[in-house]
Amino acid sequence: MRYRRTLMVVVILLLASALADAQGVRLKIATLAPDGSFWMEEARRAADEIGRRTDGRVGFRFYPGGTMGSDDTVLRKMRIGQLHGGVLLAGSLGDLDPDFEIYNFPLVFRSYDEVDHVRRELDQRLISKLDDDGIVAFGLVETGFVYLMSTQPTRTFADLDGRKAWIPEGDAISKAIADAAGLSPVPLALSDVLTGLQTGLIDTVAAPPVGAVALQWFTKAKYVTDLPLTYIYGTLLLSDRAFRKLGAEDQEVVREALEKMSSELNRRARTDNRDAREALVKQGVTFVEPTPETEERWEAVAAEARQALVKRQEYDRELIAEMERLLEEYRGRDHAPIPDS
Amino acid sequence: MKGPLNRMFSSTARQAATLTAIAMLTGGCSSVVSSTTGRLADSLADALVNQNDPETVRQGAPAYLVLLDGLIADDPDNPDVLLAGAQLYSSYAGAFVEDPERAKRLALKGRDYGWEGLCAVKRKTCGTWTEPYEVFESTIDSLGAKEVSALFTTAGAWATWIQVNKDDWSAIADKARVDAMIRRVVEIDPSYQRGAPFVYLGVLDTLLPEAMGGKPEQGRTHFERAIELSSGRNLMAKVLLAKQYARLTFDRELHDRLCEEVVEADPTEQGLTLANTLAQEEAARLLEESEDYFGE
Numbered sequence: 300m301r302y303r304r305t306l307m308v309v310v311i312l313l314l315a316s317a318l319a320d321a322q323g324v325r326l327k328i329a330t331l332a333p334d335g336s337f338w339m340e341e342a343r344r345a346a347d348e349i350g351r352r353t354d355g356r357v358g359f360r361f362y363p364g365g366t367m368g369s370d371d372t373v374l375r376k377m378r379i380g381q382l383h384g385g386v387l388l389a390g391s392l393g394d395l396d397p398d399f400e401i402y403n404f405p406l407v408f409r410s411y412d413e414v415d416h417v418r419r420e421l422d423q424r425l426i427s428k429l430d431d432d433g434i435v436a437f438g439l440v441e442t443g444f445v446y447l448m449s450t451q452p453t454r455t456f457a458d459l460d461g462r463k464a465w466i467p468e469g470d471a472i473s474k475a476i477a478d479a480a481g482l483s484p485v486p487l488a489l490s491d492v493l494t495g496l497q498t499g500l501i502d503t504v505a506a507p508p509v510g511a512v513a514l515q516w517f518t519k520a521k522y523v524t525d526l527p528l529t530y531i532y533g534t535l536l537l538s539d540r541a542f543r544k545l546g547a548e549d550q551e552v553v554r555e556a557l558e559k560m561s562s563e564l565n566r567r568a569r570t571d572n573r574d575a576r577e578a579l580v581k582q583g584v585t586f587v588e589p590t591p592e593t594e595e596r597w598e599a600v601a602a603e604a605r606q607a608l609v610k611r612q613e614y615d616r617e618l619i620a621e622m623e624r625l626l627e628e629y630r631g632r633d634h635a636p637i638p639d640s
Numbered sequence: 641m642k643g644p645l646n647r648m649f650s651s652t653a654r655q656a657a658t659l660t661a662i663a664m665l666t667g668g669c670s671s672v673v674s675s676t677t678g679r680l681a682d683s684l685a686d687a688l689v690n691q692n693d694p695e696t697v698r699q700g701a702p703a704y705l706v707l708l709d710g711l712i713a714d715d716p717d718n719p720d721v722l723l724a725g726a727q728l729y730s731s732y733a734g735a736f737v738e739d740p741e742r743a744k745r746l747a748l749k750g751r752d753y754g755w756e757g758l759c760a761v762k763r764k765t766c767g768t769w770t771e772p773y774e775v776f777e778s779t780i781d782s783l784g785a786k787e788v789s790a791l792f793t794t795a796g797a798w799a800t801w802i803q804v805n806k807d808d809w810s811a812i813a814d815k816a817r818v819d820a821m822i823r824r825v826v827e828i829d830p831s832y833q834r835g836a837p838f839v840y841l842g843v844l845d846t847l848l849p850e851a852m853g854g855k856p857e858q859g860r861t862h863f864e865r866a867i868e869l870s871s872g873r874n875l876m877a878k879v880l881l882a883k884q885y886a887r888l889t890f891d892r893e894l895h896d897r898l899c900e901e902v903v904e905a906d907p908t909e910q911g912l913t914l915a916n917t918l919a920q921e922e923a924a925r926l927l928e929e930s931e932d933y934f935g936e
Contacts, residue, residue, distance in 0.1 A: 331852055362890075365849035492853070509809075512809055513853075515815070515816040578813040582772070582816075583772030
């Protein structure tokens with residue numbers, strides 16, 4: 300009797316999975332990207348390609364514009380199977396695996412050439428860190444370097460005295476930088492920053508050029524200190540559970556198309572930031588060179604902030620050491636600068 | 641900092657595709673028109689915004705545009721013809737031209753006519769377009785009731801140019817200037833053109849989700865203000881409330897209700913007929929897509 304019931308269950312399961320195969324799988328993906336954006340265009344292009352190459356076995360349902368909630372909510376919904384994937388920032392994955400956010404550390408990189416050198420070697424290791432957390436990531440996507448912007452020029456460290464600096468609510472890395480630099484940070488939601496600048500509640504912010512243009516912060520904070528403070532990036536991911544439900548061949552198709560999409564978005568972010576920087580200059584924004592002593596001070600502040608972060612969380616020290624080794628290797632090399640492409 | 645800053649900011653202007661252009665299709669030039677050519681230009685704009693057959697405008701507008709070029713060449717400092725040129729060129733480029741290169745060319749002409757028109761109305765604005773932002777802003781903030789119509793028309797033409805150049809970061813940066821102009825219009829006259837400027841402000845606040853720096857709730861208030869000031873007759877305000885706000889906040893009930901209201905409404909309304917007719921087409925399309933967007 301018991302045996303027969305088990306058999307029934309097995310038969311039903313087999314039938315169900317056959318049915319699922321016949322109807323195809325629909326992967327539900329959340330993103331903050333609004334409908335009509337370049338991100339969504341790329342996502343739909345990838346989805347079309349996957350649908351075509353799997354004869355419709357794998358389809359996508361996108362939830363754009365942050366309608367599924369914050370990154371944390373998206374992760375929770377993925378855990379209970381309500382969503383299958385999302386586009387998340389590295390910082391949001393820090394709770395799952397702190398190692399994933401090590402490129403976020405303050406003042407790690409001095410140029411995009413350095414970023415490319417390190418990422419070529421380490422991206423795959425960062426991505427595979429997420430395997431243990433039940434997540435399959437399809438390449439990293441750059442957001443870009445973040446710069447200090449203020450209503451007054453910031454050339455030396457003393458210039459920062461008394462500045463009212465915005466930090467994103469609940470952001471440990473910004474807080475670590477602000478603490479180490481001795482700034483009094485004002486936590487605000489992203490949507491309140493422009494008003495904060497206009498009313499004088501804050502006078503100093505940090506943003507990548509694309510953010511400074513799109514959110515119009517440059518209209519008040521018109522002095523950018525030309526020193527990359529942090530490097531931010533995100534990733535497109537699926538829950539391992541959802542991914543494994545696909546047949547082996549379909550998995551390959553999905554991986555290939557989504558990795559291609561990530562690399563396209565990554566490339567686009569680079570050119571967007573370059574163009575946004577030019578646009579800022581055209582709008583009358585000044586890029587201020589920090590003095591060499593100030594740069595050294597910043598390096599010291601960054602080292603202190605990094606130490607505070609490493610103390611707070613368990614990081615893979617070997618991985619961090621490897622990142623530092625790669626940077627030293629690059630800086631020690633006599634290389635011609637790689638032109639922007 | 642890890643704020644989700646640039647996921648796709650290149651899209652901010654793009655999302656307004658046809659939106660700002662349509663928003664500015666409302667109302668003709670309401671400035672006091674002095675000359676004969678000015679009156680003719682104004683009548684052309686009026687005939688266009690009161691047309692209830694978009695296809696006629698699509699096919700007929702190019703002849704109007706050529707005629708306007710002629711009027712402007714004859715009388716290059718006449719603000720009325722310049723501003724009519726700004727409005728017609730940009731409306732046509734933003735709402736009817738599909739070829740992106742043509743749209744850019746025509747919208748650029750509209751923007752430049754707008755600049756020249758506002759400059760002819762108020763000399764101190766001349767050339768401030770490319771001055772540093774704060775210089776531009778303080779000039780705009782010094783304008784008053786006499787300039788409000790020129791200000792709104794020029795802002796709309798400039799917004800259309802940004803919209804068709806949505807991949808150009810310099811154009812996206814100019815959005816701050818258009819915003820300053822629209823805000824000034826609303827300060828000078830809160831009920832200007834029965835709330836049309838609020839449609840623009842609504843779009844602006846709903847381009848991005850809150851987590852990326854947008855202000856959807858404030859946007860909704862702006863759209864509702866435009867609906868109220870037009871006694872519910874600005875159908876584009878309703879469609880954009882659905883398309884921009886209801887979709888962003890995943891409110892299907894509101895989305896479908898607004899679109900159905902628009903589809904069933906009578907589009908004929910002085911100064912709004914063409915925009916309302918286009919709004920109805922858009923509402924029908926949004927309803928068709930609704931299940932796809934909101935469904936499981």
